[in-house]
Amino acid sequence: MTKDQTFATDLAHFCHHQHWDLDRVTTATALVVNLEQNTYTGILWDLAATNLDTTIATITLIRNQQNGPLLIFSPNPDDRQRRKLFRAKVDDVLEKEITHDVLRPIIEQRCWLYQHASVTTEDPFEEEKPLVEDHVQIGDWEIDPKKVQVTKAGQKVSLTRKEFQLLAFLADHQGQVLSREQLLNGVWGYDILGSSRIVDIHVSHLRDKLEDDSQNPVHLTTVRGFGYKLE
Incomplete structure (x- = not known):
């Protein structure tokens, strides 16, 4: 995650030589x-791309779902930054000018640690209470919380986990206008500044997946100036 084109190009060349795939994003939201949507071995985060508070909040949000190394790069990391970042459970805080000869063994060693760590067979989401208790019918949409499944006109619709949780949360508050902040707290469990x-x-x-016309939604509507409503 970086906005620095030079840094991104350097990392891309480095990963290419190691035969590692690299995806780049420029914002915490992305x-x-x-x-x-995807599974990644690890995350490389450029601290210059956003402020420290947003970095900490986002890492707190994603740390439990990222079972791999999370490396922070900073031009001049100070002790205060390091303390906060390590409390947020990052693996390393590195200088952006680190050489490839050093970076490669660091990444390989961190990946080795995760691969050899004890792995639980329990599903971390197994004990989650469903956001809706029973089947919910919204027009020709049907939400089945037990199967974590949504159908439209009898056809299964493929949703990500967070898309399903968002829809279920809205369904549990049918007819109510929910602000973005309420949805962030209710679904993601964390209100990230500017997120x-x-x-x-x-x-x-x-x-896109459920409405007949995504530009003119019938069920998942916007209440301008307030938030969203499912009806």
């Missing part, structure tokens, strides 16, 4: 969305 774009992106994805 990173959160990508992690919900309401995450909600907008997921609502847009739900409309």
Whole structure:
């Protein structure tokens, strides 16, 4: 995650030589969305791309779902930054000028640690209480919390976990206008400063998958100036 084109190009060349795939995002929001859609071995985060508070909040949000190394790069990391970042459970705080000869064994060693750590067979989501208790019918949409499944006109619709949780949370509050902050807290469990774009992106994805016309939604509507409503 970086906005620094030079740094991104350097990392891309480095990863290419190691035969590692690398995806680049430029914002914390885009990173959160990508992690919900894909599985990654690790995360490389450029601290210059955002402020420390947003970094800490986002890492707190994603740390439990990222079973791999999370490396922070900073031009001049100080002790205060390091303390806060390590409390947020990052693996390393590295200088951006670190040489490839050093970076490669660091990444390999951190990956080795995760691969050899004791792994629980329990599903971390198994004990989660469903956001809706029973089947919910919204027009021709049907939400089944036990199967974690949504159908439209009898056809199964593929949703990510967070898309389903967002839809279920809205369904549990049918007819109520929910602000982006309420949705962030209710679904993601953390209100990240300036992160309401995450909600907008997921609502847009739900409309694309469920509404007949995503530009003129019938069920998942916007209440301008307030938030969203499912009806």
